[in-house]
Amino acid sequence: MVKIINVSKSFLQTNNENLHALDNVSLEISKNSIFGIIGLSGAGKSTLLRSIICLEKVDQGQIYVDDFEITSLKGEELRSFLKNIGIVFQGYNLLYQKTVEKNIAFPLEISGWKKEDIKKRVNYLIEVTGLKGKEKAYPAQLSGGQKQRVAIARALALNPKLLLFDEITSALDPKTTKQILKLLLEIRDKFQVTMLIITHELAVVSSICDEVAVLDYGKIVEQGIAKTVLEKPQSSVTKMLLGKGGWKDEGNI
Numbered sequence: 001m002v003k004i005i006n007v008s009k010s011f012l013q014t015n016n017e018n019l020h021a022l023d024n025v026s027l028e029i030s031k032n033s034i035f036g037i038i039g040l041s042g043a044g045k046s047t048l049l050r051s052i053i054c055l056e057k058v059d060q061g062q063i064y065v066d067d068f069e070i071t072s073l074k075g076e077e078l079r080s081f082l083k084n085i086g087i088v089f090q091g092y093n094l095l096y097q098k099t100v101e102k103n104i105a106f107p108l109e110i111s112g113w114k115k116e117d118i119k120k121r122v123n124y125l126i127e128v129t130g131l132k133g134k135e136k137a138y139p140a141q142l143s144g145g146q147k148q149r150v151a152i153a154r155a156l157a158l159n160p161k162l163l164l165f166d167e168i169t170s171a172l173d174p175k176t177t178k179q180i181l182k183l184l185l186e187i188r189d190k191f192q193v194t195m196l197i198i199t200h201e202l203a204v205v206s207s208i209c210d211e212v213a214v215l216d217y218g219k220i221v222e223q224g225i226a227k228t229v230l231e232k233p234q235s236s237v238t239k240m241l242l243g244k245g246g247w248k249d250e251g252n253i
Helices: 045-052 075-084 100-110 115-128 144-156 174-191 202-208 226-231 236-242
Strands: 002-012 018-029 034-038 060-065 085-088 162-166 194-199 211-216 219-225
Touching: 002 045, 018 045, 018 060, 018 211, 018 219, 034 045, 034 174, 034 202, 045 060, 045 162, 045 194, 075 085, 085 144, 100 115, 100 144, 115 144, 115 174, 144 174, 174 194, 174 202, 194 202, 202 226, 211 226, 211 236, 219 226, 219 236
Parallel strands: 034 194, 034 211, 085 162, 162 194
Antiparallel strands: 002 018, 002 060, 211 219
């Protein structure tokens, strides 16, 4: 589904030295899987996500989604292909002057959907994401978990093949986090969609990720089946993230 091959990205700093945000990163994400990227702050996680949606132009390497090399797409061709990718950012990025249903409808409206089709799609996504009764509410009237559900529904609007999540549980309490993670599992099964989750929270990885990669200063220092990486960490960074007590399997969410 997603292949990232030898991707590197540097930023020129004020002292004229290059910061290597991504250094020869290679990953392969299977179709319909949930793949986690973890690491400390500054590890390059968000730069990787932004590179996948072409908000950052990589210095070298290729990124393929469904066998399309998106790093070579430009203009209208790129904009058209990006409709296959849904994104949920850490800060929700909702339109605060619009209601829940209008937020979800927004990508459908700019894609030229008919009004009756928009209404059907929005009603369906409100049902799927557990927002029934909140259709006319504005973001300021919602809890953090409800805002995240709106963002997830909006990301699903165009029926994407790939969903990207950037630290979506970092501002949520443990109970709400479990509810959102349960929702993601349900969405993966219902829509048969591939997910890439950027996080620094091991609870997210242990709860729903099939595989995980650990980033440190732009390099992948460890990757594999999530349970194996958590139970038998090899890199010092993974061990640091796990802490002295290591990882304890707390069961299903």
